[in-house]
Amino acid sequence: MRTLIEEFVLEPGTGKALELRKGQILRLEQIEGGQCLDFNCFNLDDYKEFFHCGRTRTLHGIHPTRGDFLWSAPPRERAMMYILADTAGANDVMFPRCSANLYESVYGYDAHTNCQDIQAEAQREYGLTPDDVHDSFNLFMCTGVDENGRTYITRQVSKPGDHVELLALMDVLAVPNICGADVMRTSNFAIRPAKVQIFAASDEDFAAVPPLRSWRTQRTVADFKVKAIRTERKLARDPDYRPEFVNTPIDYEAIEIALDAEELALLGRLARREQYGDRDGEALRDIVFSWWEETRPIG
Amino acid sequence: MAETTVTIHLNQQQKDLLDRTVAAGVAPDRIALIRLALRRYGELHAEKG
Numbered sequence: 001m002r003t004l005i006e007e008f009v010l011e012p013g014t015g016k017a018l019e020l021r022k023g024q025i026l027r028l029e030q031i032e033g034g035q036c037l038d039f040n041c042f043n044l045d046d047y048k049e050f051f052h053c054g055r056t057r058t059l060h061g062i063h064p065t066r067g068d069f070l071w072s073a074p075p076r077e078r079a080m081m082y083i084l085a086d087t088a089g090a091n092d093v094m095f096p097r098c099s100a101n102l103y104e105s106v107y108g109y110d111a112h113t114n115c116q117d118i119q120a121e122a123q124r125e126y127g128l129t130p131d132d133v134h135d136s137f138n139l140f141m142c143t144g145v146d147e148n149g150r151t152y153i154t155r156q157v158s159k160p161g162d163h164v165e166l167l168a169l170m171d172v173l174a175v176p177n178i179c180g181a182d183v184m185r186t187s188n189f190a191i192r193p194a195k196v197q198i199f200a201a202s203d204e205d206f207a208a209v210p211p212l213r214s215w216r217t218q219r220t221v222a223d224f225k226v227k228a229i230r231t232e233r234k235l236a237r238d239p240d241y242r243p244e245f246v247n248t249p250i251d252y253e254a255i256e257i258a259l260d261a262e263e264l265a266l267l268g269r270l271a272r273r274e275q276y277g278d279r280d281g282e283a284l285r286d287i288v289f290s291w292w293e294e295t296r297p298i299g
Numbered sequence: 300m301a302e303t304t305v306t307i308h309l310n311q312q313q314k315d316l317l318d319r320t321v322a323a324g325v326a327p328d329r330i331a332l333i334r335l336a337l338r339r340y341g342e343l344h345a346e347k348g
């Protein structure tokens with residue numbers, strides 16, 4: 001059984017920073033329907049680890065939904081939250097948050113509700129600056145890519161009662177806000193309230209989360225050469241800096257491969273000539289690593 | 300059987316992946332693995348009849 005911890009209505013034009021402990025669920029629900037919400041989250045113990053659209057998009061595509069995770073940015077790359085429910089199935093990780101400049105430059109507003117400023121105002125409760133707002137997980141936002149590769153936003157499909165549930169997999173500062181767009185189609189030309197609930201997850205909720213592997217490359221501050229967070233705004237060169245790039249220099253070794261007639265014929269058939277011309281060595285290298293990628297013989 | 304030599308240039312990271320694949324028992328050595336990869340890739344992408 002889930003236990004309700006907190007419930008409130010998020011009013012138009014506002015957002016709220018919420019401390020969510022590992023094992024708690026944030027449920028965001030449509031009241032009237034048709035309302036886009038933007039969402040940011042941070043590791044509560046280290047705000048420099050935060051939800052990353054790019055990492056999430058790479059693993060789950062441009063419309064993350066039930067069964068997907070919210071991942072933190074490289075070099076952390078940990079699952080921060082898990083999408084337990086998504087009844088509208090219209091979320092986006094392509095578009096950046098809307099901003100005051102958008103409403104000024106396109107519509108001429110001196111002031112207009114916008115996700116950047118609403119997020120910044122909500123995050124200010126925890127001492128974060130406007131620069132700490134990052135690209136959001138856009139909930140209840142219908143987007144796509146057209147045949148020319150251009151991204152677009154279209155009208156909302158969500159109905160009253162539609163909801164997204166996010167299970168915290170670590171302690172997070174979760175920041176939902178009502179998208180400020182009322183002169184764009186994102187929320188069908190209105191700004192409406194939304195219902196927010198926090199629950200303690202049930203055993204059934206935990207059981208829904210697929211097992212996660214941990215990796216050495218999910219870095220922590222202990223792995224960093226620079227551990228302290230800068231406070232000076234101006235950048236200055238470290239005179240003692242010596243580059244320590246990994247695995248450098250990159251050195252190529254020429255390796256002779258004797259191919260029999262059958263293998264040579266195979267190379268002739270498989271070689272990507274449009275890519276490599278008559279450079280058989282490069283064509284063979286492509287085949288070897290393409291085979292590896294496609295079959296993953298180890299690991 | 301007639302043999303032809305092809306020269307493949309591999310960097311240390313590429314060799315590392317192949318050598319770990321060899322160590323896992325996929326092929327007896329790096330060169331055998333490269334030849335195996337070619338044959339297996341040929342099977343995966345067989346000519347359509």
Ligand SMILES: [Zn+2]
Nearest residue numbers: 098115179180
């Ligand atoms: Zn917005």
